[in-house]
Amino acid sequence: MTLLQLKQRSLLGLKELDAEEIIAILDRAAHWEQQETKVQNVLQGKFAANMFFENSTRTRFSFEVAEKRLGAEVLNFSAAVSSVQKGESVYDTVRTLESMGIDVGIIRLKPIGLLAELATKIKVPLINAGDGNNEHPTQALLDLYTMRKQFGAIKGLTVSIIGDILHSRVARSNLYALQKLGATVKFCAPANLQASDLDARYVTMEEALKSDVVMMLRVQLERHESGMLSSAESYREQFGLTVERAATMPDHAIIMHPAPINRNVEIDDELVEHAKSRIFKQMEHGVPVRMAVIERALN
Missing domain, CATH: 3.40.50.1370 (Aspartate/ornithine carbamoyltransferase)
Structure with missing residues (x-):
């Protein structure tokens, strides 16, 4: 070969x-x-x-x-x-x-x-x-597959990726592929977990929730020890997908997560298998x- x-x-x-x-x-x-x-x-x-x-x-x-x-x-x-x-x-x-x-x-x-x-x-x-x-290509492909199955096409979708963008191979692979297929990607992250090398706009949590797809990233709890995150509680308060926040999402929007999930940190427990969630479908x-x-x- x-x-x-x-x-x-x-x-x-x-x-x-x-x-x-x-x-x-x-x-x-x-x-x-x-x-x-x-x-x-x-x-x-x-x-x-x-x-x-x-x-x-x-x-x-x-x-x-x-x-x-x-x-x-x-x-x-x-x-x-x-x-x-x-x-x-x-x-x-x-x-x-x-x-x-x-x-x-x-x-x-x-x-x-x-x-x-x-x-x-x-x-x-x-x-x-x-x-x-760096990258996690098959995770992004299954994410794209899930979005395409839900909406019929990826072109024209707005996808928000929320969480630790700086250390996320999932965010990178999704960004590269989604942009090639004509989607708009928005990031939402704490200031010290943003990646300056990636070409996407950072928005507030409120703005991120207006998208067709809201993708939550796993919080690496070990980062609390290094001081990059103050606590799991404060992270949930500022950047977690709570039941209250999910209620503000558009009716047609879906929730995604690459897993493993920290329930009640980046996403509330009752949202993991909510009608809007596609987390187990992704798997x-x-x-x-x-x-x-x-x-x-x-x-």
Whole structure:
């Protein structure tokens, strides 16, 4: 496989994909969602390795279900119980699995830039399952899929993303893709959690709630200890989606969240499964979206 073919099959981020490629993935995900037979052996005999150098529950299980529904053989690798703990480098680990004959690698890791570097050295397609504060492309794709299913199209939508923008790979991937598909993106965040490198307007909480989609980001509670956030209570008071705030949203608007959720911090408990919420639908859509991404990597 040439480097160009590898690049076209890999999914390192949405910043580098054009609108046509993004729509093709969403269309293929719609195909997979409509299949009544749970397991389709389109990737029989192919080996997929889930390489998680950073903890994950939902994303790893979602990829694993997607791989198994496509009929692939699945290898699960966790850094917590691997040679990485003994000092083996990420590159050596990925290279080892490549030499054993995997066909695709799904990778989550912390250091920004490392995945792009690995992609130039590894001869199998790589899929980004979240790299540091950089991108989380499959999360954004399932978010887009959820929005498109709800509204019929993404063009013309206004999407507000609220929370810790500075450290959010979800906000970045969503911003890149939504703008390419013709949506307007607004950010709302505490002053010290805004990202100056991203091209979107920051608005007040009141303004953010006027959008078609209100996407809440997880509060990383460990940031309280570093002093970046004063307390969970004050965050909820200023930037949380409370029942009272949700009542001011347009009737047609929906609530989204990439999960995991801190109930009663960034979003009130009773809103998680509210009629406006699409949070569990997002998780459901993650499987067909990841099936489309894995199939793209291997066909």
